[in-house]
Amino acid sequence: MKKQNLVKGALILTASSFITRMLVFTLSIVESRVLGPEGIGLKKMAMSFLGLMMTLTTIGLPVAISKLVAEANTQGNRTKVKKILIVSLAIMGSLSVIVGSLSIMVSKFGSSHFLNDPRSYFSFIALIPLIPIGAVSSVLKGYFRGMQNMNPIALSQVFEKIVQLILTYVFVQYLIPLGIEYAAAGAVLSGVIGEIFSLLVFIVMFKMEYHKKIRIPYPRWTNVVKGKRMLFELLQTGLPTTGDGFIKSFSRALQPVVITKSLAIAGVGSAMIAKQYGMLTGYVMPLIFLPGFINQSLRVTLVPALSEANAKNNQMLIQRRLNQAIGAALIVGAPSTVLLYLFAPELMSIIYRSPSAAPLLKLIVPFFLFNYLQTPLQSALVGIGLAKKAMFNNIIATGITIALIYPLAANLGLGILGVILAISFGIISETLLHYFCVVKAIDFHLDIKYVTKIIFAGLSMGFCSRTLFVSITQLTSIELFNLTLLASVLVSILVYITVLGFLKIIHQHDVMRIPGVGKILGSFFPT
Template structure:
């Protein structure tokens, strides 16, 4: 398989992530109608454990594999690539056995005490097979990312969701007559089977790739110890990534407690606390993170791209690829932020029927523009073997975030706005820390002229699009509010793209590199 460029790889993963989101949404509609709230609750109870089990089993190795495979590939060291895969399979295989055994023996206890509903036992047991399946899938995903061939990952991601949706529709309905607990377990099992089909796809793609002669058989601990240096390199990236994941999980668990206690001290009633917290986490945050899959795609492609350049000691290429990633992130982030700010009231009304949540969205949206810079900066640190630095930056920012919630949210003058300010300070601090670390490592400087152009295009887009929206609203006295909103947003994005071409932030040669439609669109725009 041919190596893909940073932009092409990111686009392929972004497209797959978008299709996956649509399929996941469709699947959630099917499940909600078949299972109902009670069945969905039983299924959702085990999902956090699924994430925790996968974190324990993979210990951040997929990211480490992508970095080391990219470096070994740049050096033409096929032997090291094989060692990386063998050692990774030994580690994940051994951890899978331990975690599966632990899960089987503690299933009844966890479902009764931690999950609070004994009926969740069936769903918990149905989840267990995903542990070894997901572990091997993670290793192969890391390999393909390291080889900078994102097509197998993209196709597997979509294929997995298609299988999941089809099986959900067929299997879950047949299990409903047996009881809601069996139907919920069937829904979990559909996720497992989807992951299994994804793994089969990865194995097939691995065998037909140009590394098909590289046989990986009977991995053992003796092979792992013979590659002790590779093992150390894997753990140097994998363990900080795992530590970062645990910190995120802990802060997510602690944050709701701190928020509710702080708002209570501010004199907010328990009913209003629940309502405000629900608006922030259930309405505002999903809209803020809606374009987040683009950041995830950029991060996944940037780590191996930076590792390859770092192995070649090509500092100029590292800086160029980081500039590319930041430019793409801001091209998406600036209009997203402005549209959320300008249309906060209309979006909250149209999507959630909750216009009272609009002020919260308007307050937090401008700060979250910096969130689009975090993924590229963190990926550079990981790609250069500084995962530990990235982890410490994240820990410091998230601890600061949680620590500030109490003094700010307990202030009666701030209340829930204090929570938003604390979260925003965390975002700002994390971005500054990552940027400072990158500057210290490679002497990087932001491409200020292009950033200014993107900001100018975004502000002009917002002004022109909002003016059109207001005029359309004035002309239409009744109904059609959602259609007018969509018209205003689509027109704004169209104006934004024209301004980017006019300001030469993007040009025809950038468009041509887009997979599938690039050549056709390239004929429209000048190079």
């Protein structure tokens, strides 16, 4: 099997992640139409606990699998790869049963007392089957990432979201007459079935390409006992990553609890709490994360790539790959941030028919630009063996977020705006902590000139798009409003790409790597 380099693997996952994000975005629009903000709020309250469940089940092993498989594959040690998979399957299979059972036991009490809304119980129960299914998928994802073959991951992501999108509409339409809580649970269940189809894709592709090279027997704890050394290697990387993942997932699980309690103290009713939480998590977040496909692709490709470079003690390669990743993230993140800020009222009105959510989007999106730096920096820490540093940074940032939610939302009376400010301060804190740790560890030098050029191009794009939109709107009728917005954005994207080429941020050889149309588009860019 031919492994893919960082750029090719990132391009494949970027393309699939873009398609996936578009499907997720479409899903959010469908949910806004059939569920509304209240139903989305009920679903998101329950789904916020999924990360915690999966963290306790996987204990950071997916990242450890990708790292160790990459190292073993570099050494040509196929026996070690087999041991990694056997031990991982045995551990995560057993933990999934334990975590799933505990989740069922606490579901009724948690939905009533922690989330202040018993209706979220049905959504909570519906997501529990995701635990064992996601555990097996995580092992195979880690394996493919370690082998630096991103095709199965790309295909499974797209297939999963297509299934989820179709079933969400069907299930919600069927269950909505029974009550909003049942419809929300149906939306969750569609995600479970989508994950099942994703797992089937992994299994089929694994059997097609690797069954002659690696045969995995039924995992038993005896395999784990025999592979004690492999277990220790997995846990050495996995447990620090687990700590980081646990803090993040615990924060996500705790946030709706703190948010609902804080808003209740501020005098907001339970129905309005679900509605505001639904607008934030169901309307604002999908728009913000839509361009985040670049972060997802870089996250899964950068860790094994930097692990390989670190194993060879190639510091120059580490520096170059990290700067490449940060540049790629900002090339997508900078213009996205500008457009979402400038067109927040129009986007919320057209897409979700909810202009009242626009202030939420305008407040959080400038801070979220830091997230495009945070992901490559955290991946770098994990890749060079400093997962513990990433974990402690996350603990500090999470503490800041949780600590600020109550005083900002309740004491200062900012409500949901206070929640957004607390989340934003947490993002900034974690990004800065990661950056200082990377600088100290590898004497990393961020190319400030390169970053400044990208931000300048993004601001130029924003100025052009807003000016063009206002000018055309004054000359056209209200019926052409949507078309005017689309035309303004498309023209501004062309301006952005032109400025990037003029500033020599994008070169001909970069564009020519794009599959299919690269050679054609490359002729328009400088060498």
